[in-house]
Amino acid sequence: MVSALSTDVDCNLREELERIQSALWxxxxxxxxxxxxxxxxxxxxxxxxxxxxAFHRHHPPQLEAALRQRGLCSLTGCxxxxxxxxxxxxxWLSPLQVNPAERTxxxxxxxxxxxxAHCDLLFGLGGGAEGNHDRTAMMVTLPSGASQHPELIRELxxxxxxxxxxxxAHDGPDTWRELVQQVHDVRARTGMNCRIAMDLAGPKxxxxxxxxxxxxxxxxxxxxxxxxxxxxxxxxxxxxxxxRVIDAARxxxxxxxxxxxxxxxxxxxxxxxxxxxxxxxxxRELVVVETQANGILLSCNQRCRFIGGLRFQQEGGNxxxxxxxxxAEPGVLLLHQGDAxxxxxxxxxxxxxxxxxxxxxxxxxxxxxxxxxxDGRIGGVIHSVSLxxxxxxxxQARPRGxxxxxxxxxxxxxxxxxxxxxxxxxxxxxxxxTEHADLLSYSFVNCASDIEALEIALRRLGREDLPVVLxxxxxxxxxxxxxxxxxxxxxxxxSA
Numbered sequence: 001m002v003s004a005l006s007t008d009v010d011c012n013l014r015e016e017l018e019r020i021q022s023a024l025w026x027x028x029x030x031x032x033x034x035x036x037x038x039x040x041x042x043x044x045x046x047x048x049x050x051x052x053x054a055f056h057r058h059h060p061p062q063l064e065a066a067l068r069q070r071g072l073c074s075l076t077g078c079x080x081x082x083x084x085x086x087x088x089x090x091x092w093l094s095p096l097q098v099n100p101a102e103r104t105x106x107x108x109x110x111x112x113x114x115x116x117a118h119c120d121l122l123f124g125l126g127g128g129a130e131g132n133h134d135r136t137a138m139m140v141t142l143p144s145g146a147s148q149h150p151e152l153i154r155e156l157x158x159x160x161x162x163x164x165x166x167x168x169a170h171d172g173p174d175t176w177r178e179l180v181q182q183v184h185d186v187r188a189r190t191g192m193n194c195r196i197a198m199d200l201a202g203p204k205x206x207x208x209x210x211x212x213x214x215x216x217x218x219x220x221x222x223x224x225x226x227x228x229x230x231x232x233x234x235x236x237x238x239x240x241x242x243x244r245v246i247d248a249a250r251x252x253x254x255x256x257x258x259x260x261x262x263x264x265x266x267x268x269x270x271x272x273x274x275x276x277x278x279x280x281x282x283x284r285e286l287v288v289v290e291t292q293a294n295g296i297l298l299s300c301n302q303r304c305r306f307i308g309g310l311r312f313q314q315e316g317g318n319x320x321x322x323x324x325x326x327x328a329e330p331g332v333l334l335l336h337q338g339d340a341x342x343x344x345x346x347x348x349x350x351x352x353x354x355x356x357x358x359x360x361x362x363x364x365x366x367x368x369x370x371x372x373x374x375d376g377r378i379g380g381v382i383h384s385v386s387l388x389x390x391x392x393x394x395x396q397a398r399p400r401g402x403x404x405x406x407x408x409x410x411x412x413x414x415x416x417x418x419x420x421x422x423x424x425x426x427x428x429x430x431x432x433x434t435e436h437a438d439l440l441s442y443s444f445v446n447c448a449s450d451i452e453a454l455e456i457a458l459r460r461l462g463r464e465d466l467p468v469v470l471x472x473x474x475x476x477x478x479x480x481x482x483x484x485x486x487x488x489x490x491x492x493x494x495s496a
Contacts, residue, residue, distance in 0.1 A: 014093050027054040031482050048105045051082045080111030124195045139163035147178040154186045157194050168429045169201035180436045195438035200426045202443035205410045209347025209355035210331025217306040238295030240324030259324040267319040276312035279305040333404040335394050343390040369414040378402045413474050421450035434463040441469045446477045
């Protein structure tokens with residue numbers, strides 16, 4: 001009985017693998033004209049990419065587990081040599097097969113060599129004077145503040161950064177120029193290679209319009225793992241009327257700055273106490289531990305949240321302190337699995353809604369399609385669509401909830417958005433990038449026309465040789481890979 005069952009399982013598995021192998025052959029036949037047009041240096045990789053696409057279109061989700069249960073390679077991690085690995089697994093399941101399938105894709109050795117060679121070319125790796133001798137690439141996105149701290153870039157390069165990424169969604173040419181110059185300076189001083197990658201922003205599909213929240217200062221004492229008090233938190237109560245209070249009364253790093261009004265700044269002395277309710281409504285006690293020229297240093301043994309208007313009265317005296325108005329904070333939505341979220345065309349005061357910067361995409365969405373926020377940290381499924389709003393059921397969030405804020409990315413991986421990837425801003429930024437970048441990243445690519453638009457722009461700027469990384473983030477883009485992904489491989493100069 002066990003033997004018969006095993007035979008049936010192996011038979012079904014062989015049939016699945018044969019079906020997938022046929023799909024690999026079919027996609028090659030369908031795209032033979034496209035393959036013939038690809039530069040010969042990249043043709044083997046292009047063919048392997050076709051195999052990868054066909055494999056992921058046709059393999060059942062339980063295939064990997066079934067192969068592992070038989071002690072066979074699960075085919076995960078075999079992307080550079082997919083067809084050879086697939087044929088090898090078929091050989092183990094059919095050891096008496098006389099005529100194994102002809103291999104057209106790269107084998108394990110050739111696939112690894114091709115992948116490494118293309119990475120060397122793209123990222124400036126390899127063992128030469130300009131190369132990274134361990135042949136690994138480390139990309140770091142440079143923060144805006146790096147332009148004011150040149151030592152940071154030097155430290156990053158010395159720590160192994162081989163690709164400095166500048167995100168064109170932030171800052172502008174003046175800041176980018178400073179960052180580029182600092183990378184060049186570090187390269188000249190250290191002799192270490194670090195290329196510059198610039199990332200075009202693409203259509204700005206992001207959250208916005210969440211109502212600002214009341215400002216809060218959250219004081220927390222330090223406690224051990226059992227909750228026992230180790231150290232109270234400290235705060236410097238200073239006159240809210242002082243201009244630029246943070247600069248005028250900068251406290252130590254572990255001291256909170258609390259702008260206040262009231263008579264306590266002039267009357268309170270060391271050891272005296274103040275009592276009042278914090279933002280949660282709980283009674284809290286503040287103790288004067290030091291009087292300074294710019295205010296009063298207070299301590300508290302319990303967590304205390306301060307908001308504008310809270311008043312603390314001297315115990316047994318007339319002095320008092322009132323928390324001044326605090327700067328408003330960006331809005332936030334706490335989302336849990338099962339919550340309903342409204343994605344709207346314009347900001348609302350609804351506590352379960354957030355606006356979308358490109359509401360014109362609503363017309364291209366369908367019920368049942370996925371939506372992802374904040375690089376996939378929050379996910380949901382669309383349950384209703386109109387031109388004014390999209391209803392989303394949250395399906396992916398942390399057990400205690402995930403926070404959604406303004407200016408976080410929105411992705412529709414299943415949707416056919418039909419919006420151009422290259423915006424007017426991208427065209428302006430491209431002029432800078434083609435002059436200073438060693439590598440260009442292109443976001444929101446979905447179809448061949450997106451590639452054509454970039455090629456035209458690069459040709460106009462005289463940088464057809466500039467290496468481009470296509471950022472594939474939707475199912476439509478994945479399915480269109482055979483049509484456009486290797487267009488830029490055709491006719492590239494060897495230095496590209």
